[in-house]
Amino acid sequence: MTTLSPIEHFPTIFSNLKKLAQGTPYPSLTVRLQALTCLQEALLRHETPLLNALQKDFGNRAHEESRILELIPLLGEIKHAKKNLKKWMKPTKRNIHISAFPATAKVVYQPKGVIGVISPWNYPVLLSLGPLVGSLAAGNRTMIKVSELCPETNKVLKNILNAALGEKWVTLIEGEVEAANAFSSLPFDHLLFTGSTSVGKLVMKNATSNLTPVTLELGGKSPLIVAPSANLKDTAEKIIFGKMLNAGQTCVAPDYVFCHQDQKQELIKHIRHELAICYPNGTQDTNYTSMINAQQMDRLQGYLTEAKAAGVTCENLMEQDAIGETQNKLGLHIVDSPMDELSVMQDEIFGPLLPILTYTDIEQAFTYMKGKPRPLAMYLFSQNQEEQKYCEEQMISGSLVINHTLIQVAQPDLPFGGIGTSGMGQYHAAEGFRTFSHGKSVLNKSHLFNTIRMLRPPYDRPVHKWLKKYWPFL
Structure with missing residues (x-):
């Protein structure tokens, strides 16, 4: 029996998550809140193993510093998302033009599907699970490619994600340059990359072949x-x-x-x-x-x-x-x-x-x-x-x-x-929810009055003569 390398597994992992997303294209508020709560609780349970792992990966990094820089901001994001998710999910009403009257219009925020996240080594917890918070809030499945430079932290992250969510929601991927290249070539519904500008260009090039929208967080000076x-x-x-x-x-x-x-x-x-x-x-x-x-x-x-x-x-x-x-x-x-x-x-x-x-x-x-x-x-x-x-x-x-x-x-x-060479797109807060959602416009036309009947040919009728005279004011 041939053993597949991790890279060869990528399309299968992606396909499985895609099927789950298609099977439940709009997870309820309750389901999303539960996923965020499970992530929150798993992080708290694994605090000590995480801090120890970060210490090992960096050679020296004070537990207090890791807590301040990674865990506190991450838990803050989760709490904020849970508090505001009901409001974020609510469709936004929009105005309609007189030509569609009577009708209603709104924007419904749907999950995009499967989100890809490529995270760096400098903040291996915050910059891998932070985007996951926005992805979960928006109702998506997620694949995360973590840095090979933090192997001990990656082990604990796997345990956290397995305990909190399981592979039906998120899969964590390890590997070096070849793995990152294969990962960014998958046909994600959205791809978020954090890292250097030079690598960001390669990621965006790979994503372009699938017309995958990207968010790039690149840094700079x-x-x-x-x-x-x-x-x-x-x-x-x-x-x-x-x-x-x-x-x-x-x-x-x-x-x-x-x-x-x-x-x-x-x-x-x-x-x-x-x-x-x-x-x-x-x-x-x-x-x-x-x-x-x-x-x-x-x-x-x-x-x-x-x-x-x-x-x-x-x-x-x-x-x-x-x-x-x-x-x-x-x-x-x-x-x-x-x-x-x-x-x-x-x-x-x-x-x-x-x-x-x-x-x-x-x-x-x-x-x-x-x-x-x-x-x-x-x-x-x-x-x-x-x-x-x-x-x-x-x-x-x-x-x-x-x-x-x-x-x-x-x-x-x-x-x-960022903007320009420091990146494109945004995440965190409501903007993160929007980044990982598709804002679908919905127009519901009443059958009581059909304005199109007035506007259809022939064009020599009085209504078109009136439009020709007054259209700039409509």
Whole structure:
């Protein structure tokens, strides 16, 4: 008997889920709420195994950090979906044109069918099960391709999904590049990918062959602008919060900072002070997360080597020794005014390197940003309402956070998504429900009065002469 490889099983798994979706094309509110509750309860039961698995996969990641970054936001999404699902499922009434009178019109939100999710390694719980929440709320079946870099976490995720939902609702897929390529080539009814822009392009190319609609969450370089009116101590605290959680391995971490030239030294002083509070033992601190593997460590050190060779000052603000490096830990480095052509200013950093650029007029920072690809997030520290309004209206980004960092991701009633090279489409909150639903228009025409009878040929009748004269006002 021939044993099939996992990739060869993909079409069968997809076909089985498709049949289930076709057999129950519109799961009831009760069924969906039950699925969400089962997921919620299974997560709570498996908290300790999940935290232990994340610790093993990263080499070092504090349980408290994993809880803050993954479990709390995920459970918040589930609670929000359960609270609002009845309202989201309710058809929305629409107006009708006089030509259809008398009639009623509405939009009914139907499940799309089978949703594909490709999740990354940096937040293996939140970014695999977060999209599942929206998919379940919308009434879909789901296939999830998880990262091969988190094998221990994947084992626990399988246990959670089997205990909560079973294979009638969701199937978790593992594998490397070949598996991801085969997965994204399946004829999903919608495909959500979180990862790099380069891989996102390949995923979208594969999906195009099936005309599969896609949501891409791609990251990019998220800028942080410090206005002259900013409180620098508060700014430094929030920079460390957004940049150092998960050691910077976050798609919406501040990628570079723009501040007034007169603010730079004081800002760095406050950053150094805040680092010492959060991580008193430098890179050896047990609360400081490791790079996921040596490859990511080498990539970041390569950025530093290139910048130093170009004459750029790179200052490590954390104590570091051989022990830290063997644990794939890298201290926060300030990269002082790097040239634009360097890799650290071209690539998404995804680690604890922080370029700091300066301006003499804040308009220079805004102009620089406008010339770059649109970011997944933008951060502004300012007490000036005109600057805040300017960024709301004139600067284009996936999200804008004023006087804080990173917290927008954990807001269950805010959509999440990029624009341009940072992604397309949104999920989370009501927007996630809409993403995974088809808004079907329904027009119900009364038989009491047939307007078409008035509009049919011949066209020399009085009604058409009247229409010719008054149609612009209809």
